[in-house]
Amino acid sequence: xxxxxxxADGDYAQIGNGGAQELTDPSGSISVNATGASSLSGGNxxxxYAQIGNGGxxxxxxxxxxxxxxxxxDLSLTSGEGDYxYAQIGNGGxxxxxxxxGNIVVNVTGNITLAGDIDYAQIGNGGxxxxxxxxxxxxxxxxxxxxxxxxxxxxxYAQIGNGGTDAVGTISGNLIVxxxxxxxxxxxxxxxxxxxxxxxxxxxxxxxxISINT
Numbered sequence: 001x002x003x004x005x006x007x008a009d010g011d012y013a014q015i016g017n018g019g020a021q022e023l024t025d026p027s028g029s030i031s032v033n034a035t036g037a038s039s040l041s042g043g044n045x046x047x048x049y050a051q052i053g054n055g056g057x058x059x060x061x062x063x064x065x066x067x068x069x070x071x072x073x074d075l076s077l078t079s080g081e082g083d084y085x086y087a088q089i090g091n092g093g094x095x096x097x098x099x100x101x102g103n104i105v106v107n108v109t110g111n112i113t114l115a116g117d118i119d120y121a122q123i124g125n126g127g128x129x130x131x132x133x134x135x136x137x138x139x140x141x142x143x144x145x146x147x148x149x150x151x152x153x154x155x156x157y158a159q160i161g162n163g164g165t166d167a168v169g170t171i172s173g174n175l176i177v178x179x180x181x182x183x184x185x186x187x188x189x190x191x192x193x194x195x196x197x198x199x200x201x202x203x204x205x206x207x208x209x210i211s212i213n214t
Contacts, residue, residue: 002072006050008085009043014149016054016065016091020047020084023060028092030054030067037073037110040087042080042119044101049086049119050077053092053128055100055142057084063091067105073111074143077121079156086119090162091135092127098124099132099169100162104139111143111181116156116192119151121147124162125173128155129201132169133162137176144181147194154191159199160205162208165191167202173198178213 006013011020018026032052040050047057055063058081069075069089077087084094084147092100094102106112120127126133137201139160148157155165163171177183179195185194193199198206 004032004034004038007041007048008048010045010048011065012047012049014051014056016052017058018055020056021058022056023062024060026029026054028066035072038071039076041078042087044080044082044084047082048080048082049084051093052089052183053091055091055096057094059093059096059195064079064101064164065091066103068133069106072104075108076113078115079117079119079121081118084119088127089123090125092125092130092133094119094128096127096130099129101134103135104137106139108141109211112141114147114158116150118153118160119155121155122159124159126163126167129166130164134172135176142180145179146184147208148186149188149192149194153187154189156192158194160196161198163199165199165204167199168201171198171200171204172208174209183214
């Protein structure tokens with residue numbers, strides 16, 4: 001039915017250059033076009049992340065490239081219960097060590113759902129503990145957009161935007177989020193945030209214009 005499913009379990013599943021703990025400089029544009037629904041789901045194993053973007057867990061150098069995701073039905077990003085089992089559309093990844101950059105466009109006919117669990121769910125460059133990120137982001141849905149952070153772990157944030165919990169360095173870019181339905185954010189556990197915007201840790205800086213349209 002034209003669906004795209006990126007599901008990790010024992011190891012990672014990724015559309016993009018790089019991979020877990022790659023020490024290269026992954027780059028390049030990425031375009032994903034599904035006529036049906038799209039889903040990214042982290043798994044139960046260590047490093048069982050699901051990602052559309054360059055980089056990966058612990059990527060050791062800069063990542064870059066523009067990303068476009070078009071989905072003809074609902075889009076969901078759900079992190080898993082394993083360590084480093086995030087779900088992300090964007091360059092970088094959990095604990096990535098280099099700067100992450102690139103513009104991101106996500107257009108969905110239907111609903112967009114992000115749900116954190118043990119690790120995070122994010123549309124944006126960076127990731128938990130990443131080292132600087134930039135790029136403009138545009139996310140639109142004809143239905144609802146919902147972000148629900150974990151109810152058990154502070155790593156399990158849900159975010160549309162660059163950076164991430166405990167990210168360092170400069171985090172920047174303009175952000176537009178548009179929905180013809182409702183926009184819903186729920187933070188259920190102390191330290192696990194649900195946010196449309198840029199997140200960083202101590203010593204980081206965040207800047208950029210944010211526009212939300214319903």
